[in-house]
Amino acid sequence: MYNDNPTLAGLQKEIDEDRQGEAFYQDVINEQEGSKFFYIESYGCQMNFSDSEIVASILAENGFAATRNMEKADLILINTCSIREKAELTVRKRLKIFDALKNEKPGTLVGVLGCMAERLKTKFLEEEKLVDLVIGPDAYRDLPKLIATAEDGDKGINVFLSREETYADISPMRLDSNGVSAFISIMRGCDNMCSFCVVPFTRGRERSRNAFSIIAEATDLLNKGYKEVTLLGQNVDSYKWENPESGEVVNFANLLEMTALVHPKLRVRFSTSHPKDITDEVLFTMKKYENICKYIHLPVQSGNSRVLDLMNRTYDREWYMNKVRRIYEIMPDCAISSDIIAGFCTETEEEHKDSLSMIEFARYSMSYMFYYSERPGTLAARKYEDDIPLKVKKRRLQEIIKLQTAISLERNQEDIGKVFEVLIEGNSKRSDQDFKGRNSQNKMIVFPKADGLKPGDYTMVKVTDATSATLKGNIVG
Ligand code: SF4
Numbered sequence: 001m002y003n004d005n006p007t008l009a010g011l012q013k014e015i016d017e018d019r020q021g022e023a024f025y026q027d028v029i030n031e032q033e034g035s036k037f038f039y040i041e042s043y044g045c046q047m048n049f050s051d052s053e054i055v056a057s058i059l060a061e062n063g064f065a066a067t068r069n070m071e072k073a074d075l076i077l078i079n080t081c082s083i084r085e086k087a088e089l090t091v092r093k094r095l096k097i098f099d100a101l102k103n104e105k106p107g108t109l110v111g112v113l114g115c116m117a118e119r120l121k122t123k124f125l126e127e128e129k130l131v132d133l134v135i136g137p138d139a140y141r142d143l144p145k146l147i148a149t150a151e152d153g154d155k156g157i158n159v160f161l162s163r164e165e166t167y168a169d170i171s172p173m174r175l176d177s178n179g180v181s182a183f184i185s186i187m188r189g190c191d192n193m194c195s196f197c198v199v200p201f202t203r204g205r206e207r208s209r210n211a212f213s214i215i216a217e218a219t220d221l222l223n224k225g226y227k228e229v230t231l232l233g234q235n236v237d238s239y240k241w242e243n244p245e246s247g248e249v250v251n252f253a254n255l256l257e258m259t260a261l262v263h264p265k266l267r268v269r270f271s272t273s274h275p276k277d278i279t280d281e282v283l284f285t286m287k288k289y290e291n292i293c294k295y296i297h298l299p300v301q302s303g304n305s306r307v308l309d310l311m312n313r314t315y316d317r318e319w320y321m322n323k324v325r326r327i328y329e330i331m332p333d334c335a336i337s338s339d340i341i342a343g344f345c346t347e348t349e350e351e352h353k354d355s356l357s358m359i360e361f362a363r364y365s366m367s368y369m370f371y372y373s374e375r376p377g378t379l380a381a382r383k384y385e386d387d388i389p390l391k392v393k394k395r396r397l398q399e400i401i402k403l404q405t406a407i408s409l410e411r412n413q414e415d416i417g418k419v420f421e422v423l424i425e426g427n428s429k430r431s432d433q434d435f436k437g438r439n440s441q442n443k444m445i446v447f448p449k450a451d452g453l454k455p456g457d458y459t460m461v462k463v464t465d466a467t468s469a470t471l472k473g474n475i476v477g
Pocket residue numbers: 190191192193194197198199200234235274
């Protein structure tokens with residue numbers, strides 16, 4: 001329908017171009033006979049994808065069935081990201097598409113969820129007239145009531161940030177799942193106030209989920225045939241839950257161990273960490289269990305201490321380098337990846353070079369790399385001038401990407417000749433004659449299929465070739 005409208009089709013093409021490399025889009029599974037249909041798509045971090053699974057579960061409990069077909073939906077939901085300006089622009093473009101659909105099918109409700117909903121609140125309703133629902137990350141239980149409000153012709157809005165909500169009792173509806181690996185949200189919010197970040201404002205204070213409900217979910221996934229779980233949180237390694245009955249405190253290292261003990265063939269991963277909470281206890285627990293994957297995402301953001309101080313990252317260059325040394329000391333085969341921001345406020349050329357030399361020092365397996373995007377309401381937006389010209393930001397980012405790509409290739413080439421246990425996730429994107437899967441270090445490996453193997457099986461693969469993003473190999477033994 002909107003495809004035959006040149007403006008909207010053009011817009012869709014733009015959005016598709018925007019999306020290159022951004023993991024964001026998701027339509028739901030297994031259409032069921034139900035009274036009403038919902039359609040949901042998600043943008044941004046894995047937390048948002050997991051939240052969409054909670055939303056889907058709440059809607060399924062309230063008479064909604066899922067559809068992949070937006071035009072069939074009675075309710076269209078978009079779970080939004082606010083981390084960079086570009087993410088919000090993409091959402092606004094998407095809303096224009098929904099507007100056309102709504103004009104075609106009056107009565108269709110459009111709802112905005114997630115961080116952009118929380119950041120803009122009622123302003124969203126003023127700016128985007130087509131929007132019927134604005135619901136923040138802690139208010140999804142309120143969905144059925146707000147939908148009823150909107151069906152009566154009013155606007156439904158709830159952007160209350162909670163200090164308790166973890167949705168622990170809601171079993172997520174696994175969306176777009178490969179049936180092999182799944183995410184388990186273990187905590188919400190973030191108490192770190194990194195000066196460039198909106199998350200503390202859009203997701204509230206940290207709260208950790210009941211440890212037993214997490215282990216129950218991991219066990220349930222195992223029984224359903226899943227072979228890998230990723231423990232998820234904005235700041236996952238500051239997890240801390242106090243058992244209200246016994247007063248016993250479960251910290252992140254304890255939770256990692258409890259999850260590893262669910263079953264030796266259930267792989268355990270976690271994301272995202274703040275370097276300050278990666279303790280020796282966590283590292284030795286990772287070393288103790290083979291099924292805890294030897295991979296840590298350790299965002300550095302900058303390689304320069306003055307810039308790190310402006311970012312309020314609570315560590316400096318030396319401290320972070322010692323943490324990296326400690327990880328490689330305890331687990332020499334551990335892979336580390338990172339996040340790096342180019343062109344933060346007042347960053348000099350010399351300080352930019354510190355970020356480059358940090359990449360050379362840490363030899364990350366890969367990194368997520370962006371140039372600084374000022375976010376309204378953050379500490380940096382209030383205190384510092386966004387004074388690095390866009391041209392310089394982009395040039396510095398290109399230098400960071402070029403260096404990181406070269407190091408990723410070197411690290412992958414060092415794996416040629418090695419044999420890894422790989423968990424098969426499915427067919428390779430390029431050929432259905434090949435399987436794809438990851439090793440413990442979170443590296444994707446592509447290899448020719450063999451009879452009798454299927455997604456969810458482990459197999460041993462010898463690496464024969466490498467690019468900066470992927471390893472290639474053959475099954476051995
Ligand atoms: S740790 Fe910092 S960057 Fe990460 S979510 Fe929290 S405030 Fe944002």
